[in-house]
Amino acid sequence: xxxxxxxxxxxxxxxxxxxxxxxxxxxxxxxxxxxxxxxxxxxxxxxxxxxxxxxxxxxxxxxxxxxxxxxxxxxxxxxxxxxxxxxxxxxxxxxxxxxxxxxxxxxxxxxxxxxxxxxxxxxxxxxxxxxxxxxxxxxxxxxxxxxxxxxxxxxxxxxxxxxxxxxxxxxxxxxxxxxxxxxxxxxxxxxxxxxxxxxxxxxxxxxxxxxxxxxxxxxxxxxxxxxxxxxxxxxxxxxxxxxxxxxxxxxxxxxxxxxxxxxxxxxxxxxxxxxxxxxxxxxxxxxxxxxxxxxxxxxxxxxxxxxxxxxxxxxxxxxxxxxxxxxxxxxxxxxxxxxxxxxxxxxxx
Amino acid sequence: xxxxxxxxxxxxxxxxxxxxxxxxxxxxxxxxxxxxxxxxxxxxxxxxxxxxxxxxxxxxxxxxxxxxxxxxxxxxxxxxxxxxxxxxxxxxxxxxxxxxxxxxxxxxxxxxxxxxxxxxxxxxxxxxxxxxxxxxxxxxxxxxxxxxxxxxxxxxxxxxxxxxxxxxxxxxxxxxxxxxxxxxxxxxxxxxxxxxxxxxxxxxxxxxxxxxxxxxxxxxxxxxxxxxxxxxxxxxxxxxxxxxxxxxxxxxxxxxxxxxxxxxxxxxxxxxxxxxxxxxxxxxxxxxxxxxxxxxxxxxxxxxxxxxxxxxxxxxxxxxxxxxxxxxxxxxxxxxxxxxxxxxxxxxxxxxxxxxxxxxxxxxxxxxxxxxxxxxxxxxxxxxxxxxxxxxxxxxxxxxxxxxxxxxxxxxxxxxxxxxxxxxxxxxxxxxxxxxxxxxxxxxxxxxxxxxxxxxxxxxxxxxxxxxxxxxxxxxxxxxxxxxxxxxxxxxxxxxxxxxxxxxxxxxxxxxxxxxx
Numbered sequence: 056x057x058x059x060x061x062x063x064x065x066x067x068x069x070x071x072x073x074x075x076x077x078x079x080x081x082x083x084x085x086x087x088x089x090x091x092x093x094x095x096x097x098x099x100x101x102x103x104x105x106x107x108x109x110x111x112x113x114x115x116x117x118x119x120x121x122x123x124x125x126x127x128x129x130x131x132x133x134x135x136x137x138x139x140x141x142x143x144x145x146x147x148x149x150x151x152x153x154x155x156x157x158x159x160x161x162x163x164x165x166x167x168x169x170x171x172x173x174x175x176x177x178x179x180x181x182x183x184x185x186x187x188x189x190x191x192x193x194x195x196x197x198x199x200x201x202x203x204x205x206x207x208x209x210x211x212x213x214x215x216x217x218x219x220x221x222x223x224x225x226x227x228x229x230x231x232x233x234x235x236x237x238x239x240x241x242x243x244x245x246x247x248x249x250x251x252x253x254x255x256x257x258x259x260x261x262x263x264x265x266x267x268x269x270x271x272x273x274x275x276x277x278x279x280x281x282x283x284x285x286x287x288x289x290x291x292x293x294x295x296x297x298x299x300x301x302x303x304x305x306x307x308x309x310x311x312x313x314x315x316x317x318x319x320x321x322x323x324x325x326x327x328x329x330x331x332x333x334x335x336x337x338x339x340x341x342x343x344x345x346x347x348x349x350x351x352x353x354x355x356x357x358x359x360x361x362x363x364x365x366x367x368x369x370x371x372x373x374x375x376x377x378x379x380x381x382x383x384x385x386x387x388x389x390x391x392x393x394x395x396x397x398x399x400x401x402x403x404x
Numbered sequence: 405x406x407x408x409x410x411x412x413x414x415x416x417x418x419x420x421x422x423x424x425x426x427x428x429x430x431x432x433x434x435x436x437x438x439x440x441x442x443x444x445x446x447x448x449x450x451x452x453x454x455x456x457x458x459x460x461x462x463x464x465x466x467x468x469x470x471x472x473x474x475x476x477x478x479x480x481x482x483x484x485x486x487x488x489x490x491x492x493x494x495x496x497x498x499x500x501x502x503x504x505x506x507x508x509x510x511x512x513x514x515x516x517x518x519x520x521x522x523x524x525x526x527x528x529x530x531x532x533x534x535x536x537x538x539x540x541x542x543x544x545x546x547x548x549x550x551x552x553x554x555x556x557x558x559x560x561x562x563x564x565x566x567x568x569x570x571x572x573x574x575x576x577x578x579x580x581x582x583x584x585x586x587x588x589x590x591x592x593x594x595x596x597x598x599x600x601x602x603x604x605x606x607x608x609x610x611x612x613x614x615x616x617x618x619x620x621x622x623x624x625x626x627x628x629x630x631x632x633x634x635x636x637x638x639x640x641x642x643x644x645x646x647x648x649x650x651x652x653x654x655x656x657x658x659x660x661x662x663x664x665x666x667x668x669x670x671x672x673x674x675x676x677x678x679x680x681x682x683x684x685x686x687x688x689x690x691x692x693x694x695x696x697x698x699x700x701x702x703x704x705x706x707x708x709x710x711x712x713x714x715x716x717x718x719x720x721x722x723x724x725x726x727x728x729x730x731x732x733x734x735x736x737x738x739x740x741x742x743x744x745x746x747x748x749x750x751x752x753x754x755x756x757x758x759x760x761x762x763x764x765x766x767x768x769x770x771x772x773x774x775x776x777x778x779x780x781x782x783x784x785x786x787x788x789x790x791x792x793x794x795x796x797x798x799x800x801x802x803x804x805x806x807x808x809x810x811x812x813x814x815x816x817x818x819x820x821x822x823x824x825x826x827x828x829x830x831x832x833x834x835x836x837x838x839x840x841x842x843x844x845x846x847x848x849x850x851x852x853x854x855x856x857x858x859x860x861x862x863x864x865x866x867x868x869x870x871x872x873x874x875x876x877x878x879x880x881x882x883x884x885x886x887x888x889x890x891x892x893x894x895x896x897x898x899x900x901x902x903x904x905x906x907x908x909x910x911x912x913x914x915x916x917x918x919x920x921x
Contacts, residue, residue, distance in 0.1 A: 272782050273773055280770065283761045290718060290748070290756040291770035292738035 061400055072393035080386045087381060091374045098372050105367025106360035112367065114251040118321065120352075120359035122147070122330065124258035125313035126337025127344065127351040128265050133185075133306035135269065135346050136278040137285070138192075138299055140185060142203030143310035144334025145210035149184050150177035150311025152214060154318040155222060155233040155325045158240030166239040173240060174315055181311025182304040184210070189303035193296045207334065215327055224324070235323045242320035254316030259352060261309060266348040268305070278302050310334065339387045345394060358383055415478060416441050417605050418494070418574055423472035425458055432458040433469070434629045440574065445596060445606045447620035447637075449613070449649055451845055454626040456609050460576060464489045464496065476574070495567025496576045499583075501559050505552035510534060512551055513566045530569075537568050541598045542591070556703060557588035564595070575599065576607045581615055582871060585703055586906030593619050611649070612874070613642045625649050659857065662881040665694030667727075668865040669715070669746070669834045674724035679709040683889035687724070690884065690891060692834055692865035697856065698894065699880025700869040703909050707889035708869050709751070712838045715867060716748045717741030728834075742771050747832030747859075749823055751839045751869075757823045758811045765793040765807040768826050796825030801851075817848035824855055835859055835866045841875065853879060873905075887911040 061068065085095035107113045126143040133140035153176045162169060188202035217223075218231035226234075242253040269275035277298045280288040289295045313333055318325055340358055344350030365379030416439035425433040433455045440446050450456050461467045463474055465486040474481045476492040503512050514530045534547050543561040551559060560580060567575055581589045596606055596619055610616055616623055617637060625632040625648040633648045674688040682705050692698055702708055713719035714726070717738040726733040728744050741748065750756040758767050769778050769789045778788050793807035800821040804814055811819060820840070827835065837856055841849040856879065860866055870876050876883060883900065885892040885908035892908045900908075907913055 271784060271786075273779050273784055274782065276766065276773060276784055280759055280762065280766075284755075284759040287756050287759045288770070290716065290738060290750055292717070292742055293770065294739075 061398060068397040072397045073390060076389035076393035077386065079389045080382060083385050084378060084382045087378060088374055091378075093372050093374050098368055098374055098378075101368035101372055102361065102364035104364070106364030111249065112363065114246065114249045116356060116360045116363045117255055118250045118252070119363050120355040121252075121255045121258050121320070122313040122317050122333040123336055123340050123355035123359055124255075124262060124352055125316065126310050126333050127340030127355050128261055128337075128348055129306045129308075129310035129313075130337045130341035131344060131346040131348055131351055132265060132269070132278070132309065133302055134341060135282050136299060136302040137282040138189065138302050138306065139200045140188075140203050140303070140306050140310075141200055141338070142185060142188070142206045142334065143306075143313070143337045144330060144332065145203070145207045146181035146184050146307045146310035147314040147317075147330050147334050148210050148214050149180045150314030151318045151325045151329055152217065152222075152314075153177040153180045153311070154240070154315045155236060158236035158319060159234040159324075160237050164239065166241075169239045170242070170319070173319065174312065177311045177315040178308035181307040181309075181314075183307070185303040185307030185310075186300060189300050193299060211327070214325070218325070218327060222325070230326075232326045233324045236319055240319055241323070242316065250321060252316075252320035254320035257312070257316060258355075261312065262348050262352045265305075265309070269348060274298075274301060310337070313337075336383065339383055342387055342394075343390050358386075361386075417477055418607075419475045420459070420463065421473050421475075423459060423462055423474075424470045425462060425467060426470055431629045433462070435472070436626065436629075436631055437472075438624050438634075440605045440607060442605055443600045443603050444622065445600055445608055445620045447616040447623045448607055448609045448626065449611065449616050449623050449645060450626035450632075451611055451649060454649075455629040456626055457578075458629075459626070460496070460578065460609070463494070463576075490570065493571060493573040494576065495570060495572030495574070497560065497563045497567060497578065497580060499579045501563055503551045503559060503562060506550065508548050508550055509545055509554070509562050509565075510547040512562060513547075513569050517570065534565060534569060537565055540602070541568070542595050543568075556583045556705075557585070557591065560584070560588075560592070561595075572604075574605045574607070576609070578609045579611075580608070581610070581612065583703060585909040586873075586902055587910055589615070613645050613649075616645065617642060659879070660861070662696045662860070664696045664881070665863055665865075667691040667693050668729060670727040671714070671721075672725040672727060674714065674721040674726065676710050676714050676719055676721050678707065678889070679713045679719060681705070682709045683707050685710050685714070685889045685891075688891045690867075691894075692867055694833070694863045694865050695860060696881045697860055697866045697868055697879050699876035699883045700867060700886055701873055701876045701883055701905055701909060702886035704871045706886050708838075708886055710889070711886065711891075712751060712836060712869055715741070715746065715834075715836045716750065716838075717746070745830075745833040747827035747830075747835040747864075749820075749827050749835070749837045749840050751842075753816060753819050753823060758819055760812040761810060763793075763808045763810055764797070764802075764804055764814075764822065765789040767811050768793045768796055768822060771826060772829075792829075796822060796829070800825045800855075817844045817851075820844060820848065820852065824852065828855065828859060831862065831864070832859075833864055835864050836869075837866060838869045839871065840868070842871070877902075877905075885909055887914060890914045 081099070088095045088098045105112055106116050126147060129143045129146065130140060154173050157173045157176055158169070162172065164172065184206065185203065188199045188206065191197035191202055192199045215231065218233065222233045224232055224234045245251045245253060245255065269278070277293050280293055281295050281298045285295050314329065317329055322329060336358060340351055340355045343354035343357070361382055362379045365376045368374065369376035418440040420436065420438045423433050423436045424431070436455070436459060438446065448456050458467065462469045465484050465488055468484040476489070476494060481488045481492060510527065510531055513534055518525055531547050537543065538545060543565055545554070545558050545561050545565070551562065554562065564575070580592060584592065599606060608616070608620055620637050622634065622636050623640065623645060624634045625645065627649060669692045671688045671690045674685060676685040678684040685707055688711065700708060700711070710719065714721065717736055717740055720736045726736060733740065754760060759770070765786065766789070769792060773779055773784060778785055790807045796802065797804060797807070802818045802821045804818060811822070814822070835856070840852050840856065844852065856866055856868070868876060868879055881897055882894040883905065884894045885905055887909060888911055892914065
């Protein structure tokens, strides 16, 4: 068996295979639902209803999608330049740390100044966190998959240390959590009485800006060139190492915004369970979007919908909400296979 | 044109009849028939893409033909079985050798001939057999030497010995002279003579006319997958073969005498690290003068890659100087090279020349996207990029559907035209042309040559690096020879004989020049 590139992927290939991937995912999940002893049709209906069946449900989905848009963008940008950033989780937490460091009263500024200041600080922290692995890759050829992945655990332990130490809320009854951010550092709710907040608008704006960078600017061009063929890029005079470093800064900054938005818009303070793996799920989101920044918004809403809908479903149908993770994982695997099949054909010999 | 009768007695040892093989819309082989007699050398002549390789792949069972049959020694070979041809006594010497460098010559030759689970290996018997074969056929090589210590010519002898050790009676040589010096080529031809005197038969694949004339009894010419003719060498000449191969008269490029100007780029005592496994550069002195093509001859892998990287800007000298228009260069990078007006045609179109998965427009601006022409405040002007791509497509006659087409879809010749268009845009004063015609068909080759000569006529200094010695000698006003990272002194067109150039390519005669510099 071997793979041959398709000279011209047709519409059938670029749309048909992803549609087939979703179909395979649904069939696979249905089998698991059957094993769990429930009716797949009613379970999927409950998932859809739970994710988008009401204004409340859909806003919950968008709330859950917000951090995934940021981490998905971070991954999409980095993967486009073939910088394998698996560390969006760590960058998210560093962004959250900067938010509580500056936002819990240490800096007294009106909201119009404080929120941009916190955002910039969070992005800088996330950017610098990814710059380290990028420099190690460029200088010494250290595999960034390993360094960024391991940084996730280091940063989580570091945050744990802060939560038990300098950042611990003295009035928190001993829980490992920080103080709440002050009002001026809070991202307001979009709709009264709903959890959806301005972080979602910020995420959409980030997606548009990222799309413009990738499609319209010299930097985006350089990143794509470096990702496709670094040797040819270097020959043409594109400063490959500098481009990789800029990519790292952009990617780390975007991931850090996820942490900022979760703390300032939703949770109010930092705890160790701020992110149930948003950094890792961002990889799925980016891959499902085929690394397109605008596609990231759609795929983040899709993935968030599965999670939110599965939570609602599990309460009424008694099927564990783990089915959501299985579905997302299956969707990723089938989508990767579909992307490959849309670009290559398999020859049996 | 007269088709020769059988020159040998008896049945042919190998007969291909009506071989047809289609890949999609392309007929790679269309009804090709070929027979090989005992003690005969048949040359398979044809341009790149004429179908030579496909035919050999069918013979060796790598492809299954759509129609036609293969017979060796009177018995049909089952299609699609690579071992059938080997066990029928057909041996192939590939252009790119298949030897393990860390192992001895003896082990390389015996590799695969021993049973997998046998404990005993009769080394002395194997050695004796190799030495006898080597003595009989003038394939002088030490069986105990490590392959990595051998020269290219010696490695080729090991490959031939490998086939003979397996009792091959039919030997197929694929472009065997591409990597050899003229002297090594002569030695190879002497060996071939001895082989046919012993009754072996040889198929000699080449696109070099003079070699075919020198070594073959009969020539089968392929053109675009079809048989363009079959003649006995005694009944033909180079001119007729060229016409058969190309299908039309090709006039050699009409080259006006050079009007050399001042040196536009000079290397002064340059040392630099090796590239791609090649040797490092030792004290290179080279002047590239305006209005002149300087040709670099040499067996590939002797430092050409390092010299090309130096001029393209992808490598910097570790010692010595690059002087451009009387000023010593202090900072050196691809961008600096471009800023100094160096147009670069890289050796490998796919690996370094173009980004296959990006569009034509994206590729043509890759060297200039930062200029005011294509960008403003960090934003790219894709309209201007497309217009530039359209201009190159029109001016260089590139066959491509649109500026937005991915480069991967283009043929090699069209890709090379895009690279030419990009490199020659803005009338560079110095042009690095590294293997500019490798793998191109005749039409594209003469197009590339014409464009290089145009650039020469307007006063550009051109460095032509090519594995094809004929190309270097045909185009160059001056020739320098590279061997083991050293560069010979230049010689004007026709000043050194082919034999002298061959001596230099083999690494002889450098001691004096190294110090004279």
